[in-house]
Amino acid sequence: MNIVVCVKQTPDTAAIVTVEDGVVSWGDAPVVLNPWDEYAVEEALRIKEAHGGEITAISLGPEDAKEALKQALAMGCDQAILISDPVFAGADTLVVSKILAASIDKIEGTDLVIFGRASVDSDTGVTGPQVARRLGWPALSLVAAISSLDPEGKTIAVERMLDEGRQLVSSPLPAVVSVVKEINEPRYPSFMGIRKASRAEIPLWTAAELGLDEISDPAVMWPDIMAPPKIETEVEMIEGETPEEIAARLVDRLMEEKVI
Amino acid sequence: MANKILVYIDHFAGQVVPASWEAVGVGTSLAEELGGDVVAVVLGHEVEEFAQNAIQFGAGGVLVGDAPELKDYRPEPFASVLSQLAAEAEVLLFPTTSRTRELAGMVAVDLETGVIPDVVAFEIKDGSVLATRPIYAGKLLTKVVCSEKRPQILTLRGRAFPKPEPDPGRSGEITPIEMELGEITTEVTGYSESKVGVSLTDAAIIVSGGRGVSNNPQLSPPAEITDESEQEIWRAQQGFALVGELAQVLGAAMGASRAAVDAGYIPYEHQVGQTGKVVSPDLYIACGISGAIQHLAGMRTSKTIVAINRDSEAPIFKLARFGIVGDLFDLLPPLTQAFKDRLGS
Ligand SMILES: Cc1cc2nc3c(=O)[nH]c(=O)nc-3n(C[C@H](O)[C@H](O)[C@H](O)COP(=O)(O)OP(=O)(O)OC[C@H]3O[C@@H](n4cnc5c(N)ncnc54)[C@H](O)[C@@H]3O)c2cc1C
Ligand SMILES: Nc1ncnc2c1ncn2[C@@H]1O[C@H](COP(=O)(O)O)[C@@H](O)[C@H]1O
Numbered sequence: 001m002n003i004v005v006c007v008k009q010t011p012d013t014a015a016i017v018t019v020e021d022g023v024v025s026w027g028d029a030p031v032v033l034n035p036w037d038e039y040a041v042e043e044a045l046r047i048k049e050a051h052g053g054e055i056t057a058i059s060l061g062p063e064d065a066k067e068a069l070k071q072a073l074a075m076g077c078d079q080a081i082l083i084s085d086p087v088f089a090g091a092d093t094l095v096v097s098k099i100l101a102a103s104i105d106k107i108e109g110t111d112l113v114i115f116g117r118a119s120v121d122s123d124t125g126v127t128g129p130q131v132a133r134r135l136g137w138p139a140l141s142l143v144a145a146i147s148s149l150d151p152e153g154k155t156i157a158v159e160r161m162l163d164e165g166r167q168l169v170s171s172p173l174p175a176v177v178s179v180v181k182e183i184n185e186p187r188y189p190s191f192m193g194i195r196k197a198s199r200a201e202i203p204l205w206t207a208a209e210l211g212l213d214e215i216s217d218p219a220v221m222w223p224d225i226m227a228p229p230k231i232e233t234e235v236e237m238i239e240g241e242t243p244e245e246i247a248a249r250l251v252d253r254l255m256e257e258k259v260i
Numbered sequence: 261m262a263n264k265i266l267v268y269i270d271h272f273a274g275q276v277v278p279a280s281w282e283a284v285g286v287g288t289s290l291a292e293e294l295g296g297d298v299v300a301v302v303l304g305h306e307v308e309e310f311a312q313n314a315i316q317f318g319a320g321g322v323l324v325g326d327a328p329e330l331k332d333y334r335p336e337p338f339a340s341v342l343s344q345l346a347a348e349a350e351v352l353l354f355p356t357t358s359r360t361r362e363l364a365g366m367v368a369v370d371l372e373t374g375v376i377p378d379v380v381a382f383e384i385k386d387g388s389v390l391a392t393r394p395i396y397a398g399k400l401l402t403k404v405v406c407s408e409k410r411p412q413i414l415t416l417r418g419r420a421f422p423k424p425e426p427d428p429g430r431s432g433e434i435t436p437i438e439m440e441l442g443e444i445t446t447e448v449t450g451y452s453e454s455k456v457g458v459s460l461t462d463a464a465i466i467v468s469g470g471r472g473v474s475n476n477p478q479l480s481p482p483a484e485i486t487d488e489s490e491q492e493i494w495r496a497q498q499g500f501a502l503v504g505e506l507a508q509v510l511g512a513a514m515g516a517s518r519a520a521v522d523a524g525y526i527p528y529e530h531q532v533g534q535t536g537k538v539v540s541p542d543l544y545i546a547c548g549i550s551g552a553i554q555h556l557a558g559m560r561t562s563k564t565i566v567a568i569n570r571d572s573e574a575p576i577f578k579l580a581r582f583g584i585v586g587d588l589f590d591l592l593p594p595l596t597q598a599f600k601d602r603l604g605s
Contacts, residue, residue, distance in 0.1 A: 013534055013554055017399040024400065035535065093375065094368055120534065121396055124377045126365030129335065133369040138446045139335050141362045157449070162358045163461060164272045165453035167333070171446040181535055182528050219374030224403040228394070231560065235567075235583045246584055247594035250566065251602050253582060259543050259564045260465075260510070260603075 001053035001151050003044045004104055004113045005077065006131070007037040009061055009068035010121045019225045031064070033071040036116030038186035039179045043146070044114050045076045046184065051151050053111070054078045058103055060088065060096060066202055073197035074189030080200065081107075085207040092218035097130035102210040104135060111151065115178040117142060125178075132176035140175055144182040263296025263350040266411070267319065268342065269310055270357050271302075272333065273453070276310050278462050279355030279418035281317040286382070286421050287353055288318045293384045294350065299323060301345060303338055305331035308434070315432040318424050322434045329441055332448035335362045337441040343370035344440060349411040351389065356415040357461075364415050374406030375413045380420040380561075388412060397534040397557035418461050419540045420561075458513035460532065465543045466562075467507040468515030468532055469588075470555075472548015472569065473499025474525060476589045489524075496525035502592040503547055509599045515539065515559075517549045533558035547588045551576025568592075 011017065015029030033041070044055045057072035059065045060083040069080035083103050091099065104110055113135075115128030132139035144161040147168070157170040161180050189197070207215055238253065240246035254260050267287040270277040287298040300314035303325040311322040325341050339362075346352045346367060354360035356378045368375035380401075381392040388407045391414055395402050406412040460466060474496035481494040500514075507514045515537075516530040532539055534557040544562035549555060551567070551574055559565070560579060567580040568588050577583045584591060 011396075013397065017396045019400055024396075093365065094372070097365075097369060123395055123397065124365075124375075125361045126368075126375055126377055129362035130365040130369050133339070133366040139362055139366065140446075141335070142358055159452075162272065162333075163277075163459060165451055167448060168450040168452070169334070169446055169448055216372075219368070219372070219409040220376060220404050220406045222402045222404050223390075225395070226401050226403075228398065228401050231579060233565075233579065233581050235577050235580045237583045237585065243586065243590045244594040244598075246586065247591060247598040250582060250584065250595065251598045254543070254564075254566075255602065257564070260599075 001047055001051045001111050001149070002109050003047060003053060003055045004107055004110050005037070005040050005044045005055060005057045005072065006100055006113065006115050006127070007041065007057050007059050007068050007072050008034040008116075008119045009059065009065040010034040010119055013120055019227060022225050024225060031067060033068040034116055034119050036118055036120065036179075036181070037068075038075075039181055039183055040114040040116045041072050041075050041077060042184045042186040043179055045187070047112070047146070047149065051149065053151075056081060056107055058083060058100070060084070060091075060099055069202055070197040070200070071189065073200050074193040075187060076193060080202050082202050082204045083210070084204055087207050087215050090218055092220045093124050093127050093130055094219045095216060097127055097134055098216070099210065099212060100127070100131050101134035102212055103205060104131070106205070106210060111154070111173045112156070113137075113174070113176045115176065117178055117180050128176055128178035135174075135176065138171040138175045140169060140171055141178045143177050143179050146183075263291075263294050264348065265291050265294070265296055265298045265351045266346055266349045266353065267298060267300045267314075268352070268354045268360065268363070269300050269302045269314055270355050270360055271304065271307065271310055272359075276313065277355055277357050277418075278423065279357070279416065281426075282418065282421045282423050283353045283355045283416050284314060284317045284319050285424040286416055287351070288424065290351055290384075290389065294387070296350060297321065301325070301342065303330050303341055311434045313426070315430050315434070316426040316428055318430070319432060321432050323437050324434060325437050325439050327439060327441065329444060333359055334444065334446050334448065335359070335366055336446065337444050339363050339366035339370065340442040341439045342367045345437070346411050347371060352411045352413045354413075354415040356417050360415050364413050368413050371411065373409035373411060373413060376404045376406065377415045378417050379414045380417050382414075389414065397554070398538075398560055399557070417538075417540070458511065460513045460515060460530070460537045460539050463513035463539070463541050465510045465512035465545075466515045466532070466539055466541045466559075467503050467510065467512045467545045467547065468517065468549060468559075469500050469503040469520055469526070469547050470517035470549030471519040471523065472588055473503060473520060474523070475548065476587075493524055496520065496523065499548070499589065500526055502589065502596070506545070506592055506596045506599070509596050509603065517552075517555050546576055546580070547592065549576055550574050551579065
């Protein structure tokens with residue numbers, strides 16, 4: 001089973017994110033491997049442990065996206081590739097999916113591509129299905145369990161987490177999967193893994209190397225980024241002598257304010 | 261040709277996702293500004309009834325794609341049909357659900373156009389939709405526009421837009437369509453429905469429990485439970501039973517913090533937050549939840565938040581409209597009773 005895992009570098013979810021003049025910053029909070037992508041890497045490792053094969057982690061981003069790739073390597077991926085070129089700046093998911101699909105084409109011999117559910121910064125959750133569409137492979141999104149995998153017969157069966165419950169789907173390989181957190185518990189990188197990752201050479205692929213000489217313009221632009229309106233709530237504490245009294249007061253207030 | 265505004269009606273197991281009607285409403289207001297017709301699209305098998313409903317909620321006409329192959333939802337054939345229908349459209353709208361993010365993205369690839377997921381507000385600027393959507397888990401908002409390519413594809417967050425009043429007297433044309441389904445290589449082999457009860461994302465009221473629901477030392481687990489973490493889970497189940505009773509009286513959905521989910525108190529389907537569901541009910545009652553930033557990411561747009569917590573310094577009180585400092589085990593039973601008395605159920 002040859003697996004490609006697509007990973008993104010994102011600011012830590014605990015970071016305080018601010019914006020000034022359209023420029024987003026997260027202070028000195030660390031950047032990390034997108035938390036959803038940890039589940040993708042972990043699932044790739046588990047498949048490899050069961051069936052053998054090679055895992056390649058790829059990330060599209062600026063030079064410092066190498067940190068996310070290093071974390072993927074430290075967890076146990078075999079190799080990592082950084083896809084980076086100044087012409088990729090400002091790419092929307094339409095363009096990102098084109099670049100990732102071209103990269104997966106170039107890797108060759110891939111049986112399975114694994115994505116996280118969404119990036120915690122842009123939170124679109126569409127990149128995986130878009131890459132699947134470009135490759136012409138089945139999109140198995142929001143997978144909560146891989147129930148069977150047959151590398152020889154080239155088939156996979158998964159449980160998809162829809163809003164209403166789980167849908168069981170079987171599909172031929174190659175296929176594109178995106179995973180949700182129910183699927184596994186990501187491991188911590190081992191000491192050996194971290195050492196190996198820190199020494200690893202991470203090749204860089206540019207637009208020219210991917211044969212993407214004409215990279216199309218993004219279809220969407222984001223002209224304005226702003227802080228959400230301050231929620232103007234002044235908390236009103238409900239007090240009373242007994243729990244019954246407090247409960248009755250809260251219900252009164254909710255009815256007065258026509259909340260219920 | 262008039263601008264066409266297509267609205268995809270999402271449904272599952274015989275039920276339309278209510279946010280689909282909100283999308284029809286948004287389609288109607290877009291048509292007022294941009295001109296053109298609002299046309300609903302219903303794909304599936306034996307789904308004629310949904311087409312009638314779409315008209316009542318305001319669609320001018322409905323395109324119905326009915327085929328046995330579309331009985332089970334699979335993204336590939338659904339996306340293929342939508343791409344054929346939307347090729348000439350000005351706007352394609354979806355309600356945001358677990359199915360439509362992928363559908364919207366795949367149609368965007370087919371038609372080489374832009375996709376804007378999870379929109380919470382919009383305006384029209386220079387003939388294009390200028391959409392607002394949350395990023396960084398709602399810590400920021402961004403405006404997004406697809407100014408040149410067409411159709412503009414948007415998915416609309418549930419409960420972010422008003423649901424139109426249905427008008428049973430409305431009429432409109434329902435047109436069956438010819439479809440190219442393409443090759444379908446995947447097969448749906450079954451379902452296991454979750455037992456979430458009222459769906460979190462559609463719920464008008466949500467009652468949620470956090471780690472605090474297990475914190476009642478006075479409850480003594482049965483003697484046969486000796487394992488400490490199982491004792492904790494047993495306690496949490498007593499706590500969640502109180503949360504559930506309140507939810508039932510209010511016709512509410514039950515939510516949870518990640519701490520409660522990770523500790524095994526309640527299944528993941530109930531998790532609210534950055535790595536759970538994003539919800540926006542009229543009323544959110546948080547019981548024994550501290551209000552970590554990742555939890556707030558999932559519920560901060562709730563209209564009214566009530567927090568019940570023992571710790572008066574808990575950050576949840578900063579976002580809440582009403583707060584009670586106290587023990588949820590003491591407070592929930594009388595609260596449930598008070599609602600029962602007042603709501604007469
Ligand atoms: C990448 C990442 C993603 C995350 N995603 C999510 C997410 O999607 N959703 C989410 O919720 N969290 C998420 N978290 C976890 C989050 O940071 C918090 O750890 C979690 O929300 C805490 O849950 P809690 O409030 O139930 O528990 P605690 O923080 O332990 O709070 C329990 C509260 O209960 C109160 N309490 C205790 N006993 C009682 C009692 N008897 N009566 C009344 N009050 C009582 C306490 O005062 C306390 O405030 C995420 C974290 C990370 C790092
Ligand atoms: N720049 C990127 N490089 C590699 N993978 C990415 C990139 N952006 C998104 N992904 C993958 O696509 C998933 C969904 O991201 P998104 O559509 O941005 O929410 C992520 O969890 C990653 O697996």
